[in-house]
Amino acid sequence: MNVPDExxxxxxxxxxxxxxxxxxxxxxxxxxDALGDVVxxxxxxxxxxxxxxxxxxxxxxxxxxxxxxxxxxxxxxxVNTDLGSSPERVNDDPYxxxxxxxxxxxxxxxxxxxxxxxxxxxxxAS
Amino acid sequence: xxxxxxxxxxxxxxxAEHRALGARFALFGGWEMPLAYPAGTLFEHRACRTGAxxxxxxxxxxxxxxxxxxxxxIQLALSNDLDRIGPGRAQYTQLLDDADGSVVDDIIVWWxxxxxxxxxxxxxxxxxxxxxxGGRDVTDERAVIAVQGPSARKLxxxxxxxxxxxxxxxVASFMFQGHAATVAGTGYTGEDGVECAVPLAVxxxxxxxxxxxxxxPAGLGARDTLRLEAGLPLHGHELGPGITPLxxxxxxxxxxxxxxxxxxxxxxxxxxxGVARRLxxxxxxxxxxxxxxxxxLRGGVGIGEVTSGNFSPVLGHGIALxxxxxxxxxxxxxxxxxxxxxxxxxxxxxxxxxxxRGGGRP
Numbered sequence: 001m002n003v004p005d006e007x008x009x010x011x012x013x014x015x016x017x018x019x020x021x022x023x024x025x026x027x028x029x030x031x032x033d034a035l036g037d038v039v040x041x042x043x044x045x046x047x048x049x050x051x052x053x054x055x056x057x058x059x060x061x062x063x064x065x066x067x068x069x070x071x072x073x074x075x076x077x078x079v080n081t082d083l084g085s086s087p088e089r090v091n092d093d094p095y096x097x098x099x100x101x102x103x104x105x106x107x108x109x110x111x112x113x114x115x116x117x118x119x120x121x122x123x124x125a126s
Numbered sequence: 127x128x129x130x131x132x133x134x135x136x137x138x139x140x141x142a143e144h145r146a147l148g149a150r151f152a153l154f155g156g157w158e159m160p161l162a163y164p165a166g167t168l169f170e171h172r173a174c175r176t177g178a179x180x181x182x183x184x185x186x187x188x189x190x191x192x193x194x195x196x197x198x199x200i201q202l203a204l205s206n207d208l209d210r211i212g213p214g215r216a217q218y219t220q221l222l223d224d225a226d227g228s229v230v231d232d233i234i235v236w237w238x239x240x241x242x243x244x245x246x247x248x249x250x251x252x253x254x255x256x257x258x259x260g261g262r263d264v265t266d267e268r269a270v271i272a273v274q275g276p277s278a279r280k281l282x283x284x285x286x287x288x289x290x291x292x293x294x295x296x297v298a299s300f301m302f303q304g305h306a307a308t309v310a311g312t313g314y315t316g317e318d319g320v321e322c323a324v325p326l327a328v329x330x331x332x333x334x335x336x337x338x339x340x341x342x343p344a345g346l347g348a349r350d351t352l353r354l355e356a357g358l359p360l361h362g363h364e365l366g367p368g369i370t371p372l373x374x375x376x377x378x379x380x381x382x383x384x385x386x387x388x389x390x391x392x393x394x395x396x397x398x399x400g401v402a403r404r405l406x407x408x409x410x411x412x413x414x415x416x417x418x419x420x421x422x423l424r425g426g427v428g429i430g431e432v433t434s435g436n437f438s439p440v441l442g443h444g445i446a447l448x449x450x451x452x453x454x455x456x457x458x459x460x461x462x463x464x465x466x467x468x469x470x471x472x473x474x475x476x477x478x479x480x481x482x483r484g485g486g487r488p
Contacts, residue, residue: 040414
């Protein structure tokens with residue numbers, strides 16, 4: 001399972017990439033593998049404000065539905081609209097073309113409180 | 127779910143093969159069976175629509191009913207008219223609840239020869255079928271391997287030419303590496319193909335030969351999306367307690383010419399008072415998969431419930447089967463409806479079944 005070192009992780013299997021004043025969010029390789037083939041992704045509206053742990057949207061495979069939770073609280077400033085017609089990118093490239101949305105965190109320090117790669121690997125190994 | 131010995135899920139004779147192929151497993155009817163292989167459900171689905179897929183369906187039960195009274199025992203218990211077929215033919219039929227005519231199980235009967243029948247119930251219903259018919263549960267003595275898709279027979283012919291030649295809904299014996307096996311021209315995908323019951327001694331070799339011939343191994347995930355596109359019912363969803371074959375659109379499989387079978391009186395009563403609801407196909411506009419349990423709305427008013435729903439890999443949008451009440455205005459194809467899904471409403475319309483025909487044609 002691919003767990004890039006430079007990312008932070010939530011216990012709900014989202015990854016976070018810090019990029020200036022915003023963070024990019026997606027679901028992890030572990031999460032996409034557990035879901036199976038993703039066939040539909042619902043995205044939040046740009047401008048939505050969400051609390052940490054709040055629901056951003058859903059990702060659905062042929063067999064199940066999973067909610068995507070905000071790893072940190074903040075305002076949604078961008079969404080990956082390509083997932084509307086090509087949700088399989090979540091499976092093919094979860095840390096790249098399969099990204100989900102971008103947030104401006106309410107508290108930038110909240111990112112540092114998330115799991116690092118070693119912590120997330122430990123979580124998924126258990 | 128545990129097996130009869132309480133030791134955990136049952137496994138197919140091909141379980142080690144699936145593990146070696148990297149399958150992800152799911153529990154189904156007390157069996158741990160492949161859900162998908164690493165290529166994934168969508169790939170497996172498309173392989174079956176465009177080429178050939180191979181499914182381990184050993185979790186289906188086989189109840190062997192033999193002897194001079196076998197025909198009459200089956201006819202008394204099951205709802206289809208067995209005399210519509212004869213030796214060397216297979217038939218879709220049901221075991222009904224005698225009190226209300228609902229479907230205890232849906233079944234394929236293989237009429238193997240004059241007085242031998244292999245009755246194939248769903249995994250978890252085998253015991254109920256043995257109780258109703260007598261016969262011997264021989265599920266543990268064979269693997270059942272379904273070979274489906276437009277290229278299935280051509281590839282199978284390289285390995286077992288006699289099996290590949292069985293007619294649609296025919297049943298025949300064939301030899302594989304010196305062992306007698308049985309084949310039927312049946313399946314659950316909407317594609318041409320066959321299902322082979324192979325003795326344990328050659329089950330692994332047969333499976334490997336099929337994959338070696340170029341067939342794509344496919345799991346229960348693809349089996350479910352394929353049968354849904356084909357508009358085929360799944361017990362526990364479109365069939366089960368409270369759902370009769372008349373409601374499920376399976377009136378064609380009721381043997382009305384047979385004077386007596388289990389559940390006939392209840393079906394007669396239902397036919398006389400009118401069937402209160404029926405199974406329809408619904409297509410939805412976007413990719414979001416409808417799911418079982420969703421309410422079906424017509425003009426904002428609830429008329430029924432989705433029994434199965436998913437994303438159609440061939441059509442690229444949602445499809446669903448639903449049991450709906452039909453009032454004065456019939457639900458003809460094109461009738462707009464909405465599906466209530468986790469607080470949202472998905473627009474769609476009633477659609478003739480099947481959603482997809484063999485070869486992936488809409």
